[in-house]
Amino acid sequence: xxxxxxxxxATAAASATLPAMRARAQGxxxxxxxxxxxxxxYKDLAGPQAIQCVYQAMEDAGIxxxxxxxxxxxxxxxxxxxxxxxxxRQWFDREGVDIIVEVAxxxxxxxxxxxxxxxxxxxINSGAATSDLTGGQCNANTIHWAYDTYMLAKSxxxxxxxxxxxxxxxxxxxxAFGKALQRDTTGFIEANKGKVTGSIAYPxxxxxxxxxxxxxxxxxxxxxxxIANAGTDTINTIKQAKEFGVTMTLAGLLLxxxxxxxxxxxxxxxxxxxxxxxWDHNDKxxxxxxxxxxxxxxxxPTMVHAGVYSSVLHYLKVAAQAGVPAMKGSGTDxxxxxxxxxxxxxxxxxxxIRIDGRKIHPTYLRxxxxxxxxxxxxxxxxxxxxxxxxxxxxxLAEDGCPLVKS
Amino acid sequence: xxxxxxxxxxxxxxxxxxxxxxxxxxxxxxxxxxxMCFALFACAFNLLIGYVGLLSFGHAAYFGMGAYVSAYAxxxxxLSAEICVLLGGLVGAGLGVVFGAIAIRRQxxxxxxxxxxxxxxxxxxxxxxxxxxxxxxIQQVPRAALLGFISMxxxxxxYWMTAGVFLIGFLAIFRIIHSPxxxxxxxxxxxxxxxxxxxxxxxxYKLIAFTLSTFVAGCAGGMKSLVFGIASLTDxxxxxxxxxxxxxxxxxxxxxxxxxxxxxxxxxxxxYLAPFGSWVTVTQGVIFVLCVMLFRRGVVGEIAAKxxxxx
Numbered sequence: 136x137x138x139x140x141x142x143x144x145a146t147a148a149a150s151a152t153l154p155a156m157r158a159r160a161q162g163x164x165x166x167x168x169x170x171x172x173x174x175x176x177y178k179d180l181a182g183p184q185a186i187q188c189v190y191q192a193m194e195d196a197g198i199x200x201x202x203x204x205x206x207x208x209x210x211x212x213x214x215x216x217x218x219x220x221x222x223x224r225q226w227f228d229r230e231g232v233d234i235i236v237e238v239a240x241x242x243x244x245x246x247x248x249x250x251x252x253x254x255x256x257x258x259i260n261s262g263a264a265t266s267d268l269t270g271g272q273c274n275a276n277t278i279h280w281a282y283d284t285y286m287l288a289k290s291x292x293x294x295x296x297x298x299x300x301x302x303x304x305x306x307x308x309x310x311a312f313g314k315a316l317q318r319d320t321t322g323f324i325e326a327n328k329g330k331v332t333g334s335i336a337y338p339x340x341x342x343x344x345x346x347x348x349x350x351x352x353x354x355x356x357x358x359x360x361x362i363a364n365a366g367t368d369t370i371n372t373i374k375q376a377k378e379f380g381v382t383m384t385l386a387g388l389l390l391x392x393x394x395x396x397x398x399x400x401x402x403x404x405x406x407x408x409x410x411x412x413x414w415d416h417n418d419k420x421x422x423x424x425x426x427x428x429x430x431x432x433x434x435x436p437t438m439v440h441a442g443v444y445s446s447v448l449h450y451l452k453v454a455a456q457a458g459v460p461a462m463k464g465s466g467t468d469x470x471x472x473x474x475x476x477x478x479x480x481x482x483x484x485x486x487x488i489r490i491d492g493r494k495i496h497p498t499y500l501r502x503x504x505x506x507x508x509x510x511x512x513x514x515x516x517x518x519x520x521x522x523x524x525x526x527x528x529x530x531l532a533e534d535g536c537p538l539v540k541s
Numbered sequence: 542x543x544x545x546x547x548x549x550x551x552x553x554x555x556x557x558x559x560x561x562x563x564x565x566x567x568x569x570x571x572x573x574x575x576x577m578c579f580a581l582f583a584c585a586f587n588l589l590i591g592y593v594g595l596l597s598f599g600h601a602a603y604f605g606m607g608a609y610v611s612a613y614a615x616x617x618x619x620l621s622a623e624i625c626v627l628l629g630g631l632v633g634a635g636l637g638v639v640f641g642a643i644a645i646r647r648q649x650x651x652x653x654x655x656x657x658x659x660x661x662x663x664x665x666x667x668x669x670x671x672x673x674x675x676x677x678x679i680q681q682v683p684r685a686a687l688l689g690f691i692s693m694x695x696x697x698x699x700y701w702m703t704a705g706v707f708l709i710g711f712l713a714i715f716r717i718i719h720s721p722x723x724x725x726x727x728x729x730x731x732x733x734x735x736x737x738x739x740x741x742x743x744x745x746y747k748l749i750a751f752t753l754s755t756f757v758a759g760c761a762g763g764m765k766s767l768v769f770g771i772a773s774l775t776d777x778x779x780x781x782x783x784x785x786x787x788x789x790x791x792x793x794x795x796x797x798x799x800x801x802x803x804x805x806x807x808x809x810x811x812x813y814l815a816p817f818g819s820w821v822t823v824t825q826g827v828i829f830v831l832c833v834m835l836f837r838r839g840v841v842g843e844i845a846a847k848x849x850x851x852x
Contacts, residue, residue: 210815216678217773222815224769228696229569242677246771249681253770272681309668310676338668339676 164204165454165462167447168232170222170247171262172239173211175340176366179393179434181239181262185443187431189236192447195426195481201455208232212243214340219243220250227254233463234259234450237443239366241265241312251276256466257473259450261442264365264389265315266529269493273536275467278474278492281442282411284312285529287388288319290409290500290522295359295386296327304357304383305334306348306372308364313339316363316388332357339364345372349379359384370397377402391437395515400506403515411498411527412441412482413516423481435513441482446494449478486524491536498527544712545719549850553798561704570696571768576808577707578765583788583800584714585757590786591795592718593750594730595645598653599660600758600785602640603633605777606663607759612679612772613672621689622699626706626763633759634752636663641751645744648733657779664777678773682766699768706764710757715797717753726750787825791832793839798852802840 169189171181186209193205208230212219219238226232227250235251238244239262251258252274259278260268266285268277303324307313313336321331333355335348349372352360360383362372369387376385387394390408414424414435423444424435436444453472454462462469474488478496486496501516509515531539546554564573582604589595607629614625644655667673674680684693693699717723728736729743737743766772775781784807792803807825814821836843845852 215773215775216676216680217769217771217775220680220771221769224571225569228571242680245677246680249770252681 164206165234165459166206166208166230166232167450168223168226168230168235169207169209169237169443170212170219170226170235170243171209171237172214172366173209175214176368177214177239177262178366179397180366180391180437181237181439181443184427184431184434184436184440185237185239185262187427188436188440188444189447191427191430192444192451195444196448196451196455198451198455203454203459205451212238212240214240214243216240216242216246220246223247223250223258224254227251227256233257234469236260236446237262237439239263239439240310241267241315242310244268245272245311248272248274248277251466254466257450257469259446259473261446262439263312265311266319267311267315269489269491269534269536270529271535273491273534273538275492275538276470278446278470278488278494280446280494281438282409282498283493283528284316284319284389286411286498286527287316287409288323289527290498291386291388291407292320292323292361293327294407294500294520295384296324296329300324300359300384300386301327301329302357303329303331303359303361303386304352304355305331305361305363306345306352307334307336307361308339308368309336310339312365313363317361320361320363320386320388331361334361339368342368343371345375346379349376349381353379353381353383357383359386361386361388363388365389365391366394367397370394373398373406374402391439392435392513392515393437395503396434396513400504400509400515403503404505406503407500407519408503408516409498409500410438411496412436412438413499413501413518415514415516416499416518419481419484436482445478445480445482448480449473449476452476489528489531491531491534491538493528495524495528497524498522544716546715547851549848550797550852553852557798557801558708561708565697565700570700572808572812574700574703574768575765576804577703578761578768579785579788579808580801580804581707581710581761581764582758583785583792583804584711585754585761586785587789587794587796587800588714588717588754588757589750590789591799592723592730593726593747595747595751596653596786597644597656597751597754597782598786599640599656599658599663599779599782600755601777601779601781602660602663603636603755603758604762604765604781604785605667605772605774606636607633607762608766608772608776609667609673609679609762610759611763612682612766615685615767616679616682619683620685622685622687622693622702622767625685625767626760629763629766630756630760633762634756636759637752637755638748641748641755645747645751657782660777660779660782664774664779667774667777673772673774676774678771679766680771682770682772684767684770693767703764703768706760710760711801714757717750718797722746722749784825787829789839791828791839793842793845793852796839796841796845796852799839799841806840 210222234257241263244263261280264284266283268279307317478486483496488494499521500519610632611625611629614620640659788803788807793799
């Protein structure tokens with residue numbers, strides 16, 4: 136027993152010193168940290184496929200021929216801001232991570248943006264939606280890539296409000312993302328002379344039963360049900376709305392391809408959604424999706440995946456031009472370089488990054504097809520209309536971002 | 542001996558001080574700071590369970606509330622670091638007085654359940670009150686300067702502050718335990734009716750101990766939110782309350798150094814098992830079972846029993 140106990144203590148003592156032995160690799164290489172949801176409600180719309188997209192971007196950037204190596208590490212933020220901020224801090228401090236990408240959860244994303252600013256590193260968000268990242272809480276170390284709540288609200292919310300949806304009821308995930316989405320959508324409803332008759336915010340994550348909220352929404356008499364949540368929460372809300380025979384117009388304010396796949400066309404048909412990337416949009420998006428499908432055959436990419444791919448590709452292009460030492464320097468300088476170069480890739484086409492950190496590109500309003508219209512697997516959406524890049528996102532003047540001067 | 546430290550305790554204290562001094566050269570300082578915050582939290586919890594025999598199953602409420610208030614004070618009011626931590630402690634103590642006054646009217650499992658219920662009540666408040674930021678928590682909390690002018694921005698600066706807070710709390714608890722007041726607490730733990738028959742107002746003693754414990758827990762939470770720059774719901778959940786029971790049990794109930802060792806073990810496990818997700822809880826469960834089956838007195842408790850010294 137004595138020896139056992141000593142051995143136990145020795146192990147405990149030795150293990151406490153282990154972090155020190157971990158080599159701090161700081162050669163001529165860059166390190167990308169993918170902080171994502173690997174176990175929760177956003178696993179399918181981001182998760183493992185987002186990590187795969189980083190590798191795809193490295194391959195397409197042809198980094199091996201450009202005298203640099205890129206390491207990738209990943210972690211699960213568990214949708215907890217403290218976990219995400221802790222991992223980010225540790226990555227910047229100990230692992231020599233130069234840039235964090237993805238972070239599908241607005242609460243976590245805002246925390247990570249704060250850490251990136253404090254440590255003067257780079258953070259390119261694709262998964263989180265809140266428009267506050269480029270608004271009141273913007274900083275010079277953060278870029279927001281694929282989409283945001285303002286753009287969703289303008290496109291889906293605006294379209295439904297114009298089509299006669301003048302009274303709304305919201306079911307909202309009670310954290311940064313849900314609140315931002317409801318706030319931004321409400322702005323467009325009211326601009327179209329509509330009104331919000333009520334809303335329920337539910338605890339996130341962990342809520343799976345939406346029935347009481349749906350019944351309350353139905354009895355409110357509102358015409359449109361604004362679903363201000365994402366991932367499996369949206370899937371559950373829509374499925375349960377169908378089961379309960381909710382007759383309101385369902386406004387899936389943020390609906391990803393992975394959600395449509397999980398719902399099935401039978402349930403989801405007719406719903407309109409907004410995105411900035413759809414795999415079957417044009418030849419280039421199809422080519423990108425086909426390349427990715429070789430490594431990740433089970434699902435087509437969502438706009439989050441495309442955003443991760445596109446942002447890492449852009450970062451590596453800038454890195455090839457500026458050289459690795461410059462990319463390891465001040466994060467604000469790196470972000471300034473990223474903003475200076477126009478973006479172009481297969482997923483989003485040509486675009487640019489604004490001063491507030493908002494990456495802009497065209498957005499599309501799409502309708503989910505009827506089962507009879509779908510020609511094959513993953514053929515889910517038909518395009519209704521589009522908005523050009525400079526109209527789709529929140530104007531700089533309305534940002535409230537301190538980086539935008541007068 | 543000085544401050545009623547016995548020779549082995551003094552030796553252990555010197556070793557602990559040496560480790561605190563040397564460790565940041567080898568180990569990630571932020572990790573060490575987390576360990577110290579939880580060690581202080583566990584020491585506060587141990588004051589109740591180890592020396593008064595009260596199993597509070599809602600101690601995270603005081604820790605988490607301390608974290609929220611300290612974070613809010615640093616972010617919104619721009620107060621200096623030591624004031625933030627003290628405010629955290631005061632709010633912990635404020636909650637502790639109220640919750641303690643309700644809970645100590647019952648004993649055993651009923652006491653534990655009341656503390657749990659009140660902690661869940663606090664958790665609900667934290668999800669709903671506007672100042673806590675709900676599911677997002679209070680984010681981007683600046684590391685307030687100590688005394689208003691000593692910058693806490695570098696990790697090592699705040700490390701020494703954390704070490705200071707930890708040591709003050711640790712020594713204060715040690716002093717409380719070895720004071721005449723502490724002797725009465727132990728008497729209550731051993732035989733409450735006899736303490737009553739000797740003329741002690743047991744409820745008053747319990748309430749004071751409860752309040753002191755929640756004050757220290759609040760300080761620990763306040764320190765943690767300054768270190769990590771975030772106060773979130775994680776610190777108020779009943780899981781956090783459960784984890785602190787495990788930590789204290791693993792290190793050794795009713796020992797001075799047990800909670801510290803317990804915090805080192807549980808945090809180290811969490812740190813290294815983090816990449817494996819849910820395996821953290823599985824491993825913690827296994828260790829808990831092993832601890833209860835094989836070394837019921839905890840790591841330090843077993844060492845103390847074998848070497849026949851009080852640690």
